[in-house]
Amino acid sequence: MIQELQNNYGHLFEAPLLNEINRVGTFKEVPEDFKIIEIGEYVKVMPLLVSGAIKILREDNDGDELLLYFLEKGDTCAMTLSCCIGQTKSEIRAIAETDAKLIMIPIEKMEEWSEKYKSWRRFVFESYHNRLNEMLETIDSIAFLKMDERLIKYLIKKAKISNDNSIYSTHQEIAYELHTSRVVISRLLKKLESLGKIELHRSHILINNI
Amino acid sequence: MIQELQNNYGHLFEAPLLNEINRVGTFKEVPEDFKIIEIGEYVKVMPLLVSGAIKILREDNDGDELLLYFLEKGDTCAMTLSCCIGQTKSEIRAIAETDAKLIMIPIEKMEEWSEKYKSWRRFVFESYHNRLNEMLETIDSIAFLKMDERLIKYLIKKAKISNDNSIYSTHQEIAYELHTSRVVISRLLKKLESLGKIELHRSHILINNI
DNA sequence: CATCTACTGTAACTTTAGTTACACAAAGCT
DNA sequence: AGCTTTGTGTAACTAAAGTTACAGTAGATG
Numbered sequence: 001m002i003q004e005l006q007n008n009y010g011h012l013f014e015a016p017l018l019n020e021i022n023r024v025g026t027f028k029e030v031p032e033d034f035k036i037i038e039i040g041e042y043v044k045v046m047p048l049l050v051s052g053a054i055k056i057l058r059e060d061n062d063g064d065e066l067l068l069y070f071l072e073k074g075d076t077c078a079m080t081l082s083c084c085i086g087q088t089k090s091e092i093r094a095i096a097e098t099d100a101k102l103i104m105i106p107i108e109k110m111e112e113w114s115e116k117y118k119s120w121r122r123f124v125f126e127s128y129h130n131r132l133n134e135m136l137e138t139i140d141s142i143a144f145l146k147m148d149e150r151l152i153k154y155l156i157k158k159a160k161i162s163n164d165n166s167i168y169s170t171h172q173e174i175a176y177e178l179h180t181s182r183v184v185i186s187r188l189l190k191k192l193e194s195l196g197k198i199e200l201h202r203s204h205i206l207i208n209n210i
Numbered sequence: 211m212i213q214e215l216q217n218n219y220g221h222l223f224e225a226p227l228l229n230e231i232n233r234v235g236t237f238k239e240v241p242e243d244f245k246i247i248e249i250g251e252y253v254k255v256m257p258l259l260v261s262g263a264i265k266i267l268r269e270d271n272d273g274d275e276l277l278l279y280f281l282e283k284g285d286t287c288a289m290t291l292s293c294c295i296g297q298t299k300s301e302i303r304a305i306a307e308t309d310a311k312l313i314m315i316p317i318e319k320m321e322e323w324s325e326k327y328k329s330w331r332r333f334v335f336e337s338y339h340n341r342l343n344e345m346l347e348t349i350d351s352i353a354f355l356k357m358d359e360r361l362i363k364y365l366i367k368k369a370k371i372s373n374d375n376s377i378y379s380t381h382q383e384i385a386y387e388l389h390t391s392r393v394v395i396s397r398l399l400k401k402l403e404s405l406g407k408i409e410l411h412r413s414h415i416l417i418n419n420i
Numbered sequence: 421c422a423t424c425t426a427c428t429g430t431a432a433c434t435t436t437a438g439t440t441a442c443a444c445a446a447a448g449c450t
Numbered sequence: 451a452g453c454t455t456t457g458t459g460t461a462a463c464t465a466a467a468g469t470t471a472c473a474g475t476a477g478a479t480g
Binding site for chain 3: 382399400
């Protein structure tokens with residue numbers, strides 16, 4: 001494990017902390033679509049992401065979903081942090097967007113390391129900072145943008161995350177994540193295609209020049 | 211100052227920390243509608259709210275506003291925290307919703323106290339936790355609710371914040387904060403009135419039984 | 421008290437999004 | 451192959467929200 005840790009967090013954490021993480025953390029590989037955290041669960045470990053991407057979803061009372069944001073390597077889930085500390089249930093769902101590698105840290109270490117390591121405090125604060133900003137961007141999108149613009153942002157982000165300008169999703173899946181209906185997405189995608197920005201195939205969207 | 215501090219934060223912080231806050235913090239009273247933080251400003255102090263309420267607003271490129279959430283006594287602005295630590299510009303605007311009393315802490319103390327005081331760490335983490343949850347609630351509202359439901363939530367919250375079931379706002383002001391148009395708000399308010407839930411007066415809404 | 425400004429009410433219309441319904445085609449299965 | 455499931459395209463309609471326009475009225479101001 002030490003290698004993955006070194007590569008992704010070596011520059012962030014001081015050596016003694018890295019050693020501790022190596023000692024108490026457990027390495028975990030999860031496949032795409034693996035459910036890492038479910039809404040309402042108590043969270044007992046904090047995941048450090050070393051490779052891949054995770055999507056964070058919110059759900060309303062009717063079971064309708066909304067994509068909040070993606071996590072990438074070097075990130076941790078501030079929501080989880082937040083739950084760990086408060087000992088509260090998870091407010092969100094975390095699903096592996098791609099195959100991913102994680103280091104799981106038992107939550108008891110959170111407080112201990114916050115006292116001991118300046119770099120850990122920095123990391124935790126920075127995670128919160130980043131997540132708050134992601135949330136703000138999400139709010140901007142849903143409050144200020146129309147669905148066509150949200151869709152474009154979504155496609156760009158999704159392509160960036162997977163580092164591939166093909167997106168292998170169905171219209172239905174996209175509709176879920178943007179919390180709208182399949183018909184609306186098909187309609188808007190068709191419009192984007194007619195503008196030459198994308199090409200539509202079955203379960204596959206090719207990004208040309210958005 | 212010590213009295214306000216004791217009352218609102220006495221149970222949260224250990225005595226030595228309270229003393230330090232008393233020593234380095236500056237007390238500030240601001241009137242309703244006072245602009246505490248503006249978008250794009252660098253933030254050099256962290257406000258602890260001891261009385262009154264503060265509204266936190268987001269703005270898009272066209273200058274359209276959206277109310278994110280309210281802060282009440284015992285709260286601090288996690289956004290500000292976040293900015294302090296990251297030394298970045300403020301992403302939000304903070305306006306006194308009512309007359310308010312604040313204790314301003316120089317940001318250098320943030321890191322110092324995070325190392326020294328467990329209660330401070332708790333407080334900071336908890337603030338982040340609360341703010342993330344407020345943001346989630348905001349997202350829920352704008353993503354999952356229709357305007358009439360958002361308006362009702364807004365009225366309830368606003369009444370609660372001012373501890374008064376009269377709201378002294380114009381339809382235009384409400385429209386700004388919910389990021390919609392005055393006509394829409396007038397329409398929906400009229401409907402609520404006809405249901406007997408509220409009474410409409412000039413610049414004044416009386417909440418009956420929402 | 422006459423005038424002006426700000427606030428509210430409402431009608432009529434447009435735009436955007438959501439819904440229903442159905443046709444058709446690609447992939448999966450036996 | 452034939453059948454089924456899943457994904458997409460599109461039309462027709464409804465609902466919600468945003469826009470424009472204008473009238474009326476309560477307060478503020480000179």
